[in-house]
Every structure is written in structure tokens, then in C-alpha cells.
């Protein structure tokens with residue numbers, strides 16, 4: 520917990536407020552939080568610090584100064600450090616805001632901080648999410664945000680500027696988050712993305728900077744990572760829901776076959792350009808896709824790389840339901856909140872009855888797909904495709 524909250528606090532204390540006129544950009548994520556608690560606990564406070572990170576709208580410098588001051592007061596007590604020099608405008612503004620709180624007790628500052636964040640979150644464009652789970656092990660980077668509220672644990676891919684492409688760190692963090700979610704007291708777990716994309720699949724720059732003698736070893740360790748990662752989805756014991764907030768590519772599409780329910784905005788598309796990339800299907804899609812849509816539709820997607828619209832994906836059984844983009848977040852979270860009130864043990868057991876029939880098979884398929892992909896990563900076709908992507912990126 521301290522990791523994300525601490526990073527946030529450090530950002531506020533140091534870099535984010537570079538000039539009184541500069542606006543810090545916050546990643547877009549719809550959210551909605553509980554009303555103010557009567558007495559904020561340390562956990563509420565930490566949750567609030569995480570929520571600040573997910574605010575859709577920049578709250579403006581005045582509010583940021585207030586948040587800064589309340590944070591300092593709540594954690595360090597009254598301001599008794601010397602006032603920065605007159606020309607140090609930013610630190611002086613921060614000091615003034617903190618100093619203005621006088622001898623406000625730490626507990627009150629903590630409460631005020633939580634209330635302020637809550638009001639900011641509620642006024643932000645909202646869906647039905649989010650209170651970060653303060654008691655869980657937080658992922659190792661800001662690229663993943665894990666929250667828990669109303670019996671729902673939500674894992675959000677948070678790399679919107681890279682269309683939520685998955686780095687090795689993110690694969691590890693998702694595994695950790697799933698492990699924690701399998702044991703927490705939530706009834707349902709959700710995976711979603713922040714920004715306009717759900718996920719653009721494997722980060723293709725993962726293939727760069729590999730010293731010549733280490734290519735085979737990287738392919739081998741990549742296959743181990745892939746296998747472990749997909750195994751976590753196969754074994755996940757609770758209802759797992761994908762809230763597909765935008766286009767999905769590669770592994771983020773194939774994995775959908777291992778989710779229990781997939782809700783998509785009508786803006787989403789589903790694309791698995793494996794042949795174009797010299798690669799082959801993973802995420803058990805070589806089994807789940809033909810099973811759900813029939814072999815020829817699966818071939819169009821997985822072999823020819825046909826991109827499906829959300830409605831087509833729904834017709835093919837990959838998506839459970841499609842919602843208009845304008846009401847997507849609202850409708851989906853209302854639905855999920857209602858489901859999360861169902862008896863959790865019954866849901867867990869029912870899921871397992873369904874999944875257990877095929878678990879062994881899915882693990883075997885995952886192992887086979889991972890090993891085939893390991894070979895593919897070493898192929899000229901794959902190398903050329905990656906070089907192509909990177910040179911377009913570098914505008915070569």
C-alpha cells in the first residue's frame with residue numbers, strides 16, 4: 520500500500536506542482552467513491568491517496584494545495600519548518616497552505632483529506648467504482664491500479680499513453696493482484712483499462728535491447744512468464760469479469776476466453792494480428808475460440824487477424840453484452856454491483872463446477888501454446904514484424 524500512496528505523496532510534494540499555473544494531467548478513469556466516513560481510518564486515508572491518482576479531471580492548483588496541506592498535516596502535524604525564500608514560489612505556496620492549517624489535529628486533517636477526495640471523486644465523471652484496497656499488496660508500479668469496493672475488486676491497466684500495452688512488470692503485477700483478489704473478501708473480480716484502450720496486448724518493445732547471445736534465453740523466460748500468467752486466469756476461483764472499455768489487441772483478446780463474463784463498449788474492437796506479427800495464438804484461444812465461435816470464425820480471427828467489432832464479437836460469443844459507449848460505465852457497474860451482492864460462496868462454487876471440467880485441458884493447452892510461441896519469437900517472421908513496428912514508431 521505504502522508504495523503507491525507514498526509515490527503519490529512524493530509526486531505531490533515534489534514534482535507535480537511545478538508552477539502555480541501548471542496543470543498536472545491525471546489519467547482518465549471513471550470513478551465513484553463512498554460518501555465521507557464519520558471518522559477516517561488510516562485505511563480510508565490511504566484509499567483516498569490512491570483515489571487522487573485516478574481522478575478524471577484535474578482538480579486545479581488551489582485544490583491541489585489544499586490536498587497537499589492536509590496530507591502534510593495528517594502525516595507530520597503542524598507546519599514548523601522554515602518558510603521557503605520569497606523567490607521559491609512553489610514551495611512557498613505549499614508552505615503557506617500547510618501553515619494555514621495551524622494546529623489542526625492530525626485526525627481532523629486526515630478526515631478532511633478523505634472528505635475532499637471523496638467530493639472530488641463524486642464530482643468527477645463517474646461510473647461505479649473505486650476504493651483502492653489498502654490492505655492488499657500493491658503492485659510494483661503505477662501501471663496497474665487495484666481497488667476494492669462493494670464486493671468487487673478491480674484491476675485496472677493504467678498505461679493509457681501506451682494504450683495499456685503489457686510490460687513484464689505488469690504481467691507479474693497482474694498475477695500478484697489476481698492472487699490477492701482470490702483471497703480477499705470481494706465476490707467478483709474485474710479487469711479493465713484506463714483511457715481509450717482496454718489493452719494493446721504485449722508491449723512490443725519487450726523484444727528490444729536483447730543482447731545477441733541472450734535471445735534464446737529471453738524467449739524461454741518469456742514463455743515461462745506467459746504460461747504462469749495464463750495459468751493464473753485458468754485457476755482463478757471467483758467470477759472474473761472483463762470490462763472492455765475500448766479496443767483490445769493480442770493477449771488481451773485471447774484471454775477473454777478464460778473470463779466468465781465480458782462486457783464491452785460498442786467502441787471496442789477485438790484484434791489478434793498474430794500472423795502479421797509472425798506469432799501464434801496464446802491464452803488458450805486455440806481451444807476457447809473454436810469452441811465458442813466454431814473453427815472457421817476462429818481461424819478468421821486467429822490466423823487471418825480479422826478484427827471484430829464489439830457486436831460481431833458478441834455474436835461470436837466472445838463478448839457477453841455490448842453497451843453504448845455513452846452509458847457503458849454506468850450500466851456495467853450498476854449490473855456488477857447487483858451481482859456482487861449474490862452469495863459469494865455459491866458463485867465461487869458454481870464457477871468452479873463449470874471450470875473444473877476443463878481445467879486440466881486448459882493447462883495442457885496453455886503449456887503447448889507457450890512452447891510454440893517460444894519458437895515463434897525466434898523466427899525471422901516475428902523479428903521482422905517487431906522491427907517493422909519499432910521502425911514505424913521511430914518514423915524510420
Ligand SMILES: CCCC/C=C/CC(=O)SCCNC(=O)CCNC(=O)[C@H](O)C(C)(C)COP(=O)(O)OP(=O)(O)OC[C@H]1O[C@@H](n2cnc3c(N)ncnc32)[C@H](O)[C@@H]1OP(=O)(O)O
Nearest residue numbers: 680681682684719720721722723724741744745769770912
Ligand atoms: C510474455 C507474454 C507474451 C504474450 C504475447 C502476447 C502477444 C500479443 O499480445 S500480440 C499483440 C501485440 N500488440 C500489437 O501488435 C499492437 C501494436 N500497437 C498498435 O498497433 C497501435 O499502437 C494501436 C493500434 C494499438 C494504437 O494505434 P494508435 O495509432 O491509436 O496509437 P499509437 O500512436 O500507435 O500508440 C500510442 C503509443 O502507444 C504505443 N503502443 C501501443 N501499443 C503498443 C504495444 N503493443 N507495444 C508497445 N507500444 C505500444 C505506441 O508505440 C505509441 O507510443 P509512442 O507515443 O511512444 O510512439
